[in-house]
Amino acid sequence: MELSIAGVGTRLGGRWAVDGVDATPPSGHLTGLLGPNGAGKTTLLRLVAGLLVPDAGAVLVDDSPVHSLGRRARARQIALVEQESSSTVPLSVREVVTLGRIPYRTLWGLDDDGGAVDRALEAAQALELADRSWATLSGGERQRVHIARALAQEPSILLLDEPTNHLDVSAQLSLLAFVRDLAITSVAALHDLNLAAAFCEHVLVLSGGHLVAAGHPADVLTPALIRDVYRVEADVLTHPRSGRPVIAFHEEARPATTLASDTAAPAPASGTATPTPTSDRTPRSTATRAPIAASNQEGR
Amino acid sequence: MSTASRPSIQPASPPVERDARVGRVGRDVRATPPAGTRRRTRLAPLVAIGVVALVVTVLVAVAIGPAGLGVDEVARSIGGHLGLDVAPVPRLHDAIVWDLRLPRVLTAAAVGAGLALSGAVMQSLTRNPLADPYLLGLSSGASLGAVAVLIVGVSLLLPVAAFAGALVALVATFALARTGGALTPSRTVLAGLAVSQLCAAGTSLVIFWTATGDSYREILSWLLGSLAGSTWESVAIAGVAVTIVGGVLLGQAVRLDAFAFGDTAAGALGIDVDRTRWTLMTLVALLTGAMVAVSGAIGFVGLVLPHAVVSLTGPAHRRLLPLTALAGAIFLVWADTLARTVFDPRELPVGIVTALIGVPVFAVLLRRRQGAAWS
Numbered sequence: 001m002e003l004s005i006a007g008v009g010t011r012l013g014g015r016w017a018v019d020g021v022d023a024t025p026p027s028g029h030l031t032g033l034l035g036p037n038g039a040g041k042t043t044l045l046r047l048v049a050g051l052l053v054p055d056a057g058a059v060l061v062d063d064s065p066v067h068s069l070g071r072r073a074r075a076r077q078i079a080l081v082e083q084e085s086s087s088t089v090p091l092s093v094r095e096v097v098t099l100g101r102i103p104y105r106t107l108w109g110l111d112d113d114g115g116a117v118d119r120a121l122e123a124a125q126a127l128e129l130a131d132r133s134w135a136t137l138s139g140g141e142r143q144r145v146h147i148a149r150a151l152a153q154e155p156s157i158l159l160l161d162e163p164t165n166h167l168d169v170s171a172q173l174s175l176l177a178f179v180r181d182l183a184i185t186s187v188a189a190l191h192d193l194n195l196a197a198a199f200c201e202h203v204l205v206l207s208g209g210h211l212v213a214a215g216h217p218a219d220v221l222t223p224a225l226i227r228d229v230y231r232v233e234a235d236v237l238t239h240p241r242s243g244r245p246v247i248a249f250h251e252e253a254r255p256a257t258t259l260a261s262d263t264a265a266p267a268p269a270s271g272t273a274t275p276t277p278t279s280d281r282t283p284r285s286t287a288t289r290a291p292i293a294a295s296n297q298e299g300r
Numbered sequence: 301m302s303t304a305s306r307p308s309i310q311p312a313s314p315p316v317e318r319d320a321r322v323g324r325v326g327r328d329v330r331a332t333p334p335a336g337t338r339r340r341t342r343l344a345p346l347v348a349i350g351v352v353a354l355v356v357t358v359l360v361a362v363a364i365g366p367a368g369l370g371v372d373e374v375a376r377s378i379g380g381h382l383g384l385d386v387a388p389v390p391r392l393h394d395a396i397v398w399d400l401r402l403p404r405v406l407t408a409a410a411v412g413a414g415l416a417l418s419g420a421v422m423q424s425l426t427r428n429p430l431a432d433p434y435l436l437g438l439s440s441g442a443s444l445g446a447v448a449v450l451i452v453g454v455s456l457l458l459p460v461a462a463f464a465g466a467l468v469a470l471v472a473t474f475a476l477a478r479t480g481g482a483l484t485p486s487r488t489v490l491a492g493l494a495v496s497q498l499c500a501a502g503t504s505l506v507i508f509w510t511a512t513g514d515s516y517r518e519i520l521s522w523l524l525g526s527l528a529g530s531t532w533e534s535v536a537i538a539g540v541a542v543t544i545v546g547g548v549l550l551g552q553a554v555r556l557d558a559f560a561f562g563d564t565a566a567g568a569l570g571i572d573v574d575r576t577r578w579t580l581m582t583l584v585a586l587l588t589g590a591m592v593a594v595s596g597a598i599g600f601v602g603l604v605l606p607h608a609v610v611s612l613t614g615p616a617h618r619r620l621l622p623l624t625a626l627a628g629a630i631f632l633v634w635a636d637t638l639a640r641t642v643f644d645p646r647e648l649p650v651g652i653v654t655a656l657i658g659v660p661v662f663a664v665l666l667r668r669r670q671g672a673a674w675s
Contacts, residue, residue: 051567075570082564088429089560089615102558103570153569 001077001156002027003185007057008047009209017043019209020056025187025202030180032196032217033189035206036230041189042083044206045159048187049080061157075103079150081143083161083189087134093145094130097121100152117152124148125178140171147179160188164195197221197245205229218245343619346612350626357630358409361637362401366644369393378402407530407594408636408650409629410538412601414591416628417546418584419602420609420621424556425577428485429665432603433466433588436488437495439597441469442589443522444499447506459537463589469495470585524651525598527636534594541590545583546625552580553617560615598651600658601628607661 005023009016018040025031033041046052048059050066058065061077069077079100087096097120101113121127124144129137137145143163150158160179164172172192176199179186187204190196196203197217205213205220207229213220226234226247237246359378363369377397379386389397415433422431433439445465449457477483477491500523507519521528555576558566563573591598605628606620613619632650635657639650 046564049568051564070570071572072570075568078568080564080568082561082568085561085565087560087562088427089424090610091560091615095614095616096560099557099560099565099569102554105554 001185002060002062003048003157003187004060004063005044005048005057006060008044008054008059009056010043010047010052010054012043016209018047018054018206021204021206021211022057023204023211023214025185025204027185028183029201030176030186030188030199032200032203033187033206034193034196034203034229039206039229040209041206042161043209045080045161045187045189048157049078049159050074051080072103075153077155078157078159079153079155081146081150081158081160081163083165085146091134092130093126093132093134093137094121096134096145097126097130097148097152100149103153113152116154120148120151123151123182139166140168140175143167143171143175147175151182156184158182158184158186160186162189162191164190164192193221193226193247197247198239198242221245221247343613343622346619347622347626350623350630354409354626354630354633357633358402358405361405361408361633362397364637364641365396365401367393367396369397373397403532403535404527404530404636405633407534407538408527408633410535410542411527411591411595411598412605412628412630412632412635413546413625414538414542414587414628415598415601416605416624416631417542417549417602417621418587418591419604420606420617420624421549421556421580421584422602423606424559424617425580426483426485426488427559427562428488429607430485430489430603430662432600433584434597434599434601435496435603436492437469437473437499438466438585438588439592439599440496440499440503440523441472442466442585442592443597444469444502444506445589446593447503447522451506451510459541459590459593461589462593463586465499466585466589466592467582469499470581520649522596524649525596525654526649526651527595528640528647530594537590538594541587542625545587545590546621548583549580550618550621552576553621556580556617556621557615596649596651598632598654600654600661601632603665604654604658604661605631607665 003025005021005025008021009019011017021044033044035041043052047054048066050059050069050071053067058067060066061069066074066078094117097117098113100120101116104113118127121130124147126141126144126148129141129145134142134145147158147160147163158179163175163179167175172195176188176195179188180199180201188200190200200217202215203213203217203220204211205225212229213225221236223234223236226232226236226249232249233251234247234249237248238244239246359371359374362374363371373389373393374397376386377389377394380388380394381398388394418438419432422433422436423429425431442462442465445461445463445468446458448465449461473488473492473495474483476494477488481487503522504519507515507522520526555566555571558569558571566576567573606624609624609627610620613623632654635653636650639648639653642648
């Protein structure tokens with residue numbers, strides 16, 4: 001199943017939230033979608049999921065535009081796991097996962113799932129949770145159940161919006177390893193560059209709605225790119241065991257710009273407005289945001 | 301609905317997350333909590349029990365009252381009118397059953413089913429456990445629409461006008477709730493309160509202006525609801541509406557399920573979110589309009605019944621909707637029986653009885669949601 005994003009753009013509230021993005025996430029692999037808050041990651045995922053109709057370009061699945069597929073047909077191809085998704089409905093875990101069969105149901109709710117729900121529960125290692133009430137699950141368990149629900153759609157493309165949010169380190173690692181090993185075309189919006197570097201075959205970097213870099217994490221995640229996009233100084237090391245890139249952020253080397261500008265400390269004249277010379281590539285992402293995020297996980 | 305608008309979904313004090321893999325969860329104390337597990341009873345027996353309970357309810361409720369009828373007499377009277385070969389019933393008793401009490405009890409059953417269905421659908425579509433045609437102003441809007449055409453004297457148009465009133469009130473409530481912020485449960489209920497009060501004031505004004513007889517009684521019966529004036533015509537209006545609209549709603553059960561995790565999730569499951577929402581909301585307004593046209597604005601039936609039934613059936617709408625309708629029917633028949641017998645010969649508006657039961661439930665719901673993402 002070939003996913004290709006061809007010149008996709010969409011306007012939200014009068015500005016281009018996503019603008020002219022061209023990308024081809026590799027089939028059967030995990031692609032990381034990176035970029036600061038407001039870069040357009042969630043919007044791009046919604047475009048790929050067919051929930052937004054692009055104002056320009058198209059998302060193609062095997063050369064046919066996603067938004068021209070029927071809704072149900074599309075939901076059998078593409079599944080989306082939202083960033084934070086809760087329910088007031090007293091559902092059991094199995095019932096949550098069975099929601100994923102809705103695109104296959106007839107009018108009267110019949111669906112010969114052929115064990116798809118059980119397979120999805122098993123694949124997400126959530127089979128033993130099946131009879132639990134969804135409300136009693138921990139954050140990591142909920143995320144697994146959401147992924148099981150997505151897998152019950154038997155999709156060929158899996159989209160995840162910040163799936164590691166609010167998870168502890170162990171849950172983050174096991175979740176992404178699990179998605180990577182699914183061997184279906186997956187695109188995950190991620191804040192943590194080190195997780196992306198460790199688990200993704202391919203990364204797409206968005207900034208201000210534009211795609212600014214794409215490729216293997218080792219090629220894309222360079223100190224220059226991180227400085228341009230995130231306004232953070234970093235060194236890129238090599239993981240002693242996996243050989244993958246490890247990003248070490250450091251705050252002190254950065255000129256005392258926005259952090260200091262509110263306090264009495266005299267900011268360098270060049271600092272506040274244009275912290276780095278390449279800010280023209282990312283016009284929106286800088287001016288309003290204080291780049292405090294020396295840690296790799298931006299607080300929300 | 302933006303995901304950013306409800307950031308506090310995670311528990312206030314996040315538990316220490318664990319790796320949820322098979323081997324480790326097996327050792328976790330929370331892996332097999334008796335309270336968290338649930339198995340569902342099968343649907344068919346529940347529906348059968350519900351239908352039997354409703355039939356018994358109708359027969360017993362018709363028998364209850366000052367004339368001292370027996371259930372067997374009620375059954376024989378009904379059987380006689382249905383053309384069955386049964387022993388005849390004294391003419392006076394037959395008239396009490398067939399002309400007075402049976403229409404009233406059947407109207408109560410149909411209205412109860414319709415209001416309970418409306419509440420269940422609204423709660424799912426808006427993801428708001430407090431949604432209900434009464435609290436969100438639909439019932440008052442329908443009352444206003446109904447009394448407005450009563451001035452003109454075209455009673456045939458009554459259900460249509462009530463439907464129009466409910467629809468206008470629905471749109472007004474959501475428009476008001478959305479001004480200047482996200483559509484949260486509490487904003488929606490507050491907006492519903494405002495719309496409801498406005499429509500109630502309008503209804504009172506219209507009746508004061510036009511009524512020649514006992515305007516207070518008439519105002520009360522529109523604002524609090526009353527089944528005292530039920531005729532076979534009301535049975536027909538409420539029965540046809542609840543059968544047709546209820547059937548259509550049941551056909552939408554799967555789509556309603558898809559809304560459990562919100563609009564985006566429903567869209568990703570292949571649901572046309574906007575079209576589904578407005579179609580179903582219009583159907584709810586239609587149902588509410590028909591119910592209010594025959595009984596006035598009876599409150600809290602739509603709020604209480606879905607919450608009571610969901611613990612029995614689970615939240616899947618294919619199971620929840622039919623049983624909510626049956627439970628609503630049974631509930632309102634008994635509420636009305638109480639209303640007409642407790643202070644006999646004086647009769648209470650049935651809305652007083654449903655409010656006495658509904659408000660404590662409302663309080664429990666508020667309490668249960670304490671600390672959750674209300675805003």
